[in-house]
Amino acid sequence: MPRYLLRRFVGMIVVIFLVLTIAFVIVRLAPGDPAALMLGPDATPQDVTELRERLGLDRPIFVQYVAFVAGAVQGNLGESLFFNAPVTAVLAARAEPTIFLALFSLLFALVIATPIGIYAAYRRGSTLDQTSITSAMLAASVPSFLTGLIFQRYLATELGWFPVSGYGGPDAGFFERMRHLVLPSIVLGIVNSALILRFTRASMLDILGEDYVRTARAKGMTERRVVLRHALKNAGIPIITVVGLTFALLVSGAVVTERVFNLPGLGNLVVNAVLRRDYPVIQGTLIVVAALYVLVNLATDLLYLAVDKRVKV
Amino acid sequence: MRDRILDVSNLRVAFRSRGGEVTALRDVSFTLERGRTLALVGESGSGKSVTSLALMGLLPPNGRVSAGRLRYRGRDGREMDLSALDAAGYRKIRGAEISMIFQEPMSSLNPLFTVGDQVGEMLWLHQDLDEKARRKRVVEMLDLVEIPAAASRADAYPHELSGGMRQRVMIAMAMICNPALLIADEPTTALDVTIQAQILDLMRRLQNELGMSILFITHDMGVVAEMADEVAVMYAGAVVEQATARDLFADTRHPYTEGLLRSIPQPGRSKSNRLVPIPGTVPPLHALPQGCAFAPRCPYAEARCEDPVVLTEKASEHWSACILDRPVPA
Ligand SMILES: Nc1ncnc2c1ncn2[C@@H]1O[C@H](COP(=O)(O)OP(=O)(O)OP(=O)(O)O)[C@@H](O)[C@H]1O
Ligand SMILES: [Mg+2]
Numbered sequence: 001m002p003r004y005l006l007r008r009f010v011g012m013i014v015v016i017f018l019v020l021t022i023a024f025v026i027v028r029l030a031p032g033d034p035a036a037l038m039l040g041p042d043a044t045p046q047d048v049t050e051l052r053e054r055l056g057l058d059r060p061i062f063v064q065y066v067a068f069v070a071g072a073v074q075g076n077l078g079e080s081l082f083f084n085a086p087v088t089a090v091l092a093a094r095a096e097p098t099i100f101l102a103l104f105s106l107l108f109a110l111v112i113a114t115p116i117g118i119y120a121a122y123r124r125g126s127t128l129d130q131t132s133i134t135s136a137m138l139a140a141s142v143p144s145f146l147t148g149l150i151f152q153r154y155l156a157t158e159l160g161w162f163p164v165s166g167y168g169g170p171d172a173g174f175f176e177r178m179r180h181l182v183l184p185s186i187v188l189g190i191v192n193s194a195l196i197l198r199f200t201r202a203s204m205l206d207i208l209g210e211d212y213v214r215t216a217r218a219k220g221m222t223e224r225r226v227v228l229r230h231a232l233k234n235a236g237i238p239i240i241t242v243v244g245l246t247f248a249l250l251v252s253g254a255v256v257t258e259r260v261f262n263l264p265g266l267g268n269l270v271v272n273a274v275l276r277r278d279y280p281v282i283q284g285t286l287i288v289v290a291a292l293y294v295l296v297n298l299a300t301d302l303l304y305l306a307v308d309k310r311v312k313v
Numbered sequence: 314m315r316d317r318i319l320d321v322s323n324l325r326v327a328f329r330s331r332g333g334e335v336t337a338l339r340d341v342s343f344t345l346e347r348g349r350t351l352a353l354v355g356e357s358g359s360g361k362s363v364t365s366l367a368l369m370g371l372l373p374p375n376g377r378v379s380a381g382r383l384r385y386r387g388r389d390g391r392e393m394d395l396s397a398l399d400a401a402g403y404r405k406i407r408g409a410e411i412s413m414i415f416q417e418p419m420s421s422l423n424p425l426f427t428v429g430d431q432v433g434e435m436l437w438l439h440q441d442l443d444e445k446a447r448r449k450r451v452v453e454m455l456d457l458v459e460i461p462a463a464a465s466r467a468d469a470y471p472h473e474l475s476g477g478m479r480q481r482v483m484i485a486m487a488m489i490c491n492p493a494l495l496i497a498d499e500p501t502t503a504l505d506v507t508i509q510a511q512i513l514d515l516m517r518r519l520q521n522e523l524g525m526s527i528l529f530i531t532h533d534m535g536v537v538a539e540m541a542d543e544v545a546v547m548y549a550g551a552v553v554e555q556a557t558a559r560d561l562f563a564d565t566r567h568p569y570t571e572g573l574l575r576s577i578p579q580p581g582r583s584k585s586n587r588l589v590p591i592p593g594t595v596p597p598l599h600a601l602p603q604g605c606a607f608a609p610r611c612p613y614a615e616a617r618c619e620d621p622v623v624l625t626e627k628a629s630e631h632w633s634a635c636i637l638d639r640p641v642p643a
C-alpha cells in the first residue's frame with residue numbers, strides 16, 4: 001500500500017510539474033511581446049516596459065521559469081493584471097459556485113443515471129431500456145447552453161420556480177446562493193448523466209452475464225439481492241472510473257453553464273480573463289484545475305483499492 | 314421400495330434466437346433414486362448444462378421449458394413439478410433443497426467477497442442463525458471439505474485460492490444447508506487430474522456422510538465409471554439410453570453409447586486403436602433429422618431409422634431409444 005501510494009504521489013508531482021511548465025510556456029508562445037499582448041493595442045511603449053519589468057519578462061527565460069515554478073510551489077500564482085490582486089485570492093473568491101455546481105451536478109447525475117442504468121441493463125431490450133438509451137443520446141447531443149436557455153425560459157421565467165440567473169447578489173445567504181445553483185446543476189448534470197447512464201448500463205450488462213451472478217441466483221436469493229449486492233459491487237468499479245473521468249467534462253461544462261446562468265465562478269472568471277488577456281489568471285486557473293483533476297483521479301484510485309482486493313498494491 | 318427424488322419426463326427447452334426458436338432439449342427423460350448418483354453424459358453441446366439449468370430454474374432469459382415435467386420429491390415427501398414453480402417458490406428450493414456447483418471454479422465465486430462471506434450467505438438465506446453461529450458453521454463446513462486452516466481461509470478472497478480450493482469452497486457452499494439433491498455440472502473438468510481425483514473422493518465421502526443424491530454431469534466416461542450408480546446418455550438434446558452404470562458398460566444398448574465407450578482411451582490398448590472417434594459430427598439443432606438424430610452417424614442405421622424413436626425399456630430398468638434391441642456387431 002505505501003509503495004503504491006508513493007508511486008502515485010510521484011506521478012502526481014510529475015503531472016503538476018508538467019502542467020506548470022505548459023502554463024508557463026503558453027503565455028510565452030503567443031507571438032510578439034507578451035506584455036504588449038496583455039496590454040492591447042492602445043498601450044504606450046512606456047506601459048509595456050513597465051509591465052515587462054513588473055512581470056519579470058526582462059529577465060532571462062530560465063530565471064523566469066524557476067521563479068514561476070518556485071512561486072507556484074509556494075502557492076504564489078502571480079498577480080492578476082485586471083484585479084490588481086494575487087491570483088490565488090481572485091480564484092478563491094470565485095471558487096464556491098464552481099465547487100458546489102460541480103458537486104451538485106455530479107450528485108444529480110449519479111442519482112438519475114445509476115439506477116436507470118442498472119435497471120436498463122437488468123431489463124435489457126425492454127421499453128424502459130430503449131427509452132433510456134435514446135434519451136441519454138439526446139441529452140448528450142443537445143448542447144447545454146440550449147438546455148440552459150430552455151430551463152431559464154420555462155422553469156425560471158414562466159413558472160418562477162427558480163431564479164433565472166446570478167448568484168443572489170452580495171448579501172445573499174448560503175441557502176439563497178445554493179438555490180441559484182439548482183437549475184445550473186441540473187443542466188450540467190444532464191450531460192454527465194448521459195455518459196454515466198450508458199456506462200453503468202454497459203458495465204452492468206457485462207457483470208450480469210458473469211458466472212458468479214449465476215451462482216448467486218443458484219443460492220436462492222431475490223433478484224434484488226443478486227443485482228444490488230452481487231452485481232452492482234462489481235459493476236461499481238468501472239463506474240467509479242467513469243465518474244472520475246467525467247470530471248474533465250464537468251470542468252468544460254462549468255464554463256458554459258456559468259456563462260449561461262451568469263454565475264460568478266471560475267468558469268466565468270477564466271472566460272473573462274481570456275477576453276481581458278489577464279494571463280496570470282488564465283495560468284492560475286489552468287494549474288488549479290489540473291491539480292484538482294489529479295486529486296480526483298487519485299481519489300478514484302483509492303476507492304478502487306478499497307473495493308477490489310485483487311488490485312495489486 | 315423405490316424413492317425417486319427426481320423424475321424428468323419429456324423435457325423440452327427452447328431458446329429464442331435471431332433465426333427463430335431453437336429447440337436445445339427435444340426429449341430429455343431420466344430418473345434419479347434418492348441417495349444415489351446419476352451421471353448425465355454426452356458430447357459437448359448435447360444439452361447437459363441446459364438440462365441442469367432447467368432443473369434449477371436458471372435458464373437464461375431467452376430460454377424456456379416448453380414441455381415436459383420435472384417432478385421433484387423433497388425430504389418431506391411432498392412432490393412438486395419444478396417447472397410450475399414461481400420465483401418465490403424456486404428461491405426456497407435453490408440452495409436449501411437443490412444445490413448446484415459449476416464447471417468454472419475460477420469465475421463462479423464473486424471476486425469481491427471473502428469465501429467465508431459467500432458460504433455464509435447461503436446460511437443467511439435459508440437458516441435462522443446469528444452471526445456467530447453462522448461463522449462457526451462456515452468454518453466447520455470449510456473444514457469438512459478439507460480446506461486446510463479453514464478458520465483463516467474463510468477470510469480469503471477467491472483470487473487467493475487455487476482452482477481446486479475454490480471448487481471445495483463451491484462444494485462447501487452448495488452443501489452447507491444440507492440439500493437433498495446436488496447438481497454438479499462438470500465440477501472437475503477445469504481441474505488437473507490429481508485435483509480432480511481429490512474432488513471426486515470428497516464428493517463421494519460427503520455423499521456417504523450427508524446422504525444427498527447427486528446429478529453428476531460429465532463428458533468423461535472414466536469419471537462416470539468412478540462416480541455413477543446410474544447413467545443417462547444424451548445426444549443432441551435427448552436422452553438416448555439410461556441404465557445402471559454396470560449395465561450400461563456391460564450390456565450397452567444404444568449405438569451412440571457404444572461409440573462413446575469405444576472412444577475412451579484405455580491404458581491397456583496399443584496406441585493405434587486407443588481412440589475410435591465416432592465418424593461424423595453432431596447435427597446442428599436446427600437441422601435435426603425427422604427420425605433418430607444419431608442415424609446419420611450410426612453404423613447400424615437402416616430405413617426404419619427415419620421414423621421417430623422413443624425411449625423404451627429394453628431390459629429391466631434399462632432404457633434405450635433405438636429400434637434395435639442392442640447393437641449387433643458387424
Ligand atoms: N442461451 C442460449 N441461447 C441459445 N442457445 C443456447 C443457449 N444456451 C445453450 N444453447 C444451446 O443449447 C445446446 C446445449 O448446450 P449445453 O450448454 O447444454 O451443452 P453441454 O452438453 O452442457 O455441453 P458442454 O459439454 O460443452 O458443456 C447448445 O447447442 C447451445 O447452442
Ligand atoms: Mg455444459
